[in-house]
Amino acid sequence: xxxxxxxxxxxxxxxxxxxxxxxxxxxxxxxxxxxxxxxxxxxxxxxxxxxxxxxxxxxxxxxxxxxxxxxxxxxxxxxxxxxxxxxxxxxxxxxxxxxxxxxxxxxxxxxxxxxxxxxxxxxxxxxxxxxxxxxxxxxxxxxxxxxxxxxxxxxxxxxxxxxxxxxxxxxxxxxxxxxxxxxxxxxxxxxxxxxxxxxxxxxxxxxxxxxxxxxxxxxxxxxxxxxxxxxxxxxxxxxxxxxxxxxxxxxxxxxxxxxxxxxxxxxxxxxxxxxxxxxxxxxxxxxxxxxxxxxxxxxxxx
Amino acid sequence: xxxxxxxxxxxxxxxxxxxxxxxxxxxxxxxxxxxxxxxxxxxxxxxxxxxxxxxxxxxxxxxxxxxxxxxxxxxxxxxxxxxxxxxxxxxxxxxxxxxxxxxxxxxxxxxxxxxxxxxxxxxxxxxxxxxxxxxxxxxxxxxxxxxxxxxxxxxxxxxxxxxxxxxxxxxxxxxxxxxxxxxxxxxxxxxxxxxxxxxxxxxxxxxxxxxxxxxxxxxxxxxxxxxxxxxxxxxxxxxxxxxxxxxxxxxxxxxxxxxxxxxxxxxxxxxxxxxxxxxxxxxxxxxxxxxxxxxxxxxxxx
Numbered sequence: 001x002x003x004x005x006x007x008x009x010x011x012x013x014x015x016x017x018x019x020x021x022x023x024x025x026x027x028x029x030x031x032x033x034x035x036x037x038x039x040x041x042x043x044x045x046x047x048x049x050x051x052x053x054x055x056x057x058x059x060x061x062x063x064x065x066x067x068x069x070x071x072x073x074x075x076x077x078x079x080x081x082x083x084x085x086x087x088x089x090x091x092x093x094x095x096x097x098x099x100x101x102x103x104x105x106x107x108x109x110x111x112x113x114x115x116x117x118x119x120x121x122x123x124x125x126x127x128x129x130x131x132x133x134x135x136x137x138x139x140x141x142x143x144x145x146x147x148x149x150x151x152x153x154x155x156x157x158x159x160x161x162x163x164x165x166x167x168x169x170x171x172x173x174x175x176x177x178x179x180x181x182x183x184x185x186x187x188x189x190x191x192x193x194x195x196x197x198x199x200x201x202x203x204x205x206x207x208x209x210x211x212x213x214x215x216x217x218x219x220x221x222x223x224x225x226x227x228x229x230x231x232x233x234x235x236x237x238x239x240x241x242x243x244x245x246x247x248x249x250x251x252x253x254x255x256x257x258x259x260x261x262x263x264x265x266x267x268x269x270x271x272x273x274x275x276x277x278x279x280x281x282x283x284x285x286x287x288x289x290x291x292x293x294x295x296x297x298x299x300x301x302x
Numbered sequence: 303x304x305x306x307x308x309x310x311x312x313x314x315x316x317x318x319x320x321x322x323x324x325x326x327x328x329x330x331x332x333x334x335x336x337x338x339x340x341x342x343x344x345x346x347x348x349x350x351x352x353x354x355x356x357x358x359x360x361x362x363x364x365x366x367x368x369x370x371x372x373x374x375x376x377x378x379x380x381x382x383x384x385x386x387x388x389x390x391x392x393x394x395x396x397x398x399x400x401x402x403x404x405x406x407x408x409x410x411x412x413x414x415x416x417x418x419x420x421x422x423x424x425x426x427x428x429x430x431x432x433x434x435x436x437x438x439x440x441x442x443x444x445x446x447x448x449x450x451x452x453x454x455x456x457x458x459x460x461x462x463x464x465x466x467x468x469x470x471x472x473x474x475x476x477x478x479x480x481x482x483x484x485x486x487x488x489x490x491x492x493x494x495x496x497x498x499x500x501x502x503x504x505x506x507x508x509x510x511x512x513x514x515x516x517x518x519x520x521x522x523x524x525x526x527x528x529x530x531x532x533x534x535x536x537x538x539x540x541x542x543x544x545x546x547x548x549x550x551x552x553x554x555x556x557x558x559x560x561x562x563x564x565x566x567x568x569x570x571x572x573x574x575x576x577x578x579x580x581x582x583x584x585x586x587x588x589x590x591x592x593x594x595x596x597x598x599x600x601x602x603x604x
Contacts, residue, residue, distance in 0.1 A: 151494075
């Protein structure tokens, strides 16, 4: 498999596979979610089960859209009940992927994490992975975690790196380059997470992360900009060509991607990690594109 | 005074003032520093004292440059001694501004912080302010702190906000809009610095920061993007039009600006804060532009 280096290539890859994944959407009534789901269905890689309060549907597009055999409606007016039904379908194998519609994040997380009826194995670390498409970067940039774990422990960070490496592999990146991000390349021992970074570098040298290239701490220039990086004269196997950024904390990941969405026309896709099946958990303010690409990412992962 | 909304306007403003500031440059031998200083001298707002090991000068430009009455050379081959001499000139009033050339940051910081011969009053909080020019933003964006204080205490953060507000005032921004940045607008009490943010909002309501508009926690969309911000339906007096970002920690500020420099053609200027006189402390990897604009920023502050 050739590596997927843009969202357009991701969509082309899924069209070529010609294999519809079944997706259960919890309260699919907001226009961004509906438009993303219908686009994925029209593109041939999704069969959708829209679960929720049909009377609330806010997208005119939806009613203009000729329903195909690949879009089904399950009318459950109560949001929490609709959410539980979507989770049940995924757990039972009736659907492959779970997607959040107009549901509060804590409501869907509660259903996902429910001991009896949820879709998380006991003890699994739950986190968030994302892929960023920046027009001025030559490939997709994966990163973790902008949303779920504020300050990861070394165990959490180890799990995060394994998840995001798996994601990169699913995108056909045989040997991803992983940068552990900090403000500089200097391993200042006063920084709270620095020992974790050094421990993770040791784990990498011992082979714990498989066939990946890893370096850190590195700053953004050394990770992503070969020119600015080389002025620093810090030799690194990453050399401004990272596939994956591991951020020190979630504010850092969050402000990084949002800054690039606002000012560098970046697009993002993201998935919850640690669940038994892929979960698309984009927030209400995210664009149709973000939801569509996140759904495509889930289809490549599932 | 009209507000300065770009680095071009900053330079135009200084040319118009026609008032040369005297600048002492510690070991001014690297080409980026020399080119920035000569450009500032040619632009008419700097009189430079280049202190260091002349034999090491690496800029061909320097030798082509016709030395004017506004560029003086003080040959001191030993770096630490040259640095101490530059600090002494600023302390004694023979120069108005200190600038770092090819000196390790810890060497110049030691000279600046020296109890006897330094230029920091006892008990002053030392931090770093910067201004970012992003082509796709309509004005300069000030922020704190990408480099010096890893995780500020509430006292440090209060001082940081006062410094950066003063900087915005010097740029003619009468009533700066200040956003306290987080991953979301929700004040999650589990986040270590959230109580500090709430305390700072209280201080603001009590008038401690003067005539500024403040809101937080806010994410980058709410602070800088009126469109994406309004999808969230979170009313904020900032409304995507922030002049100043206060970041939770220094990695966050650091990765934010570096990402925008690499992918959104942003330019940056920055100054150390808390010293008796302005200090230009750009790093070796920074561009001529960064050093030039930082020097211009020092001239407007001094």
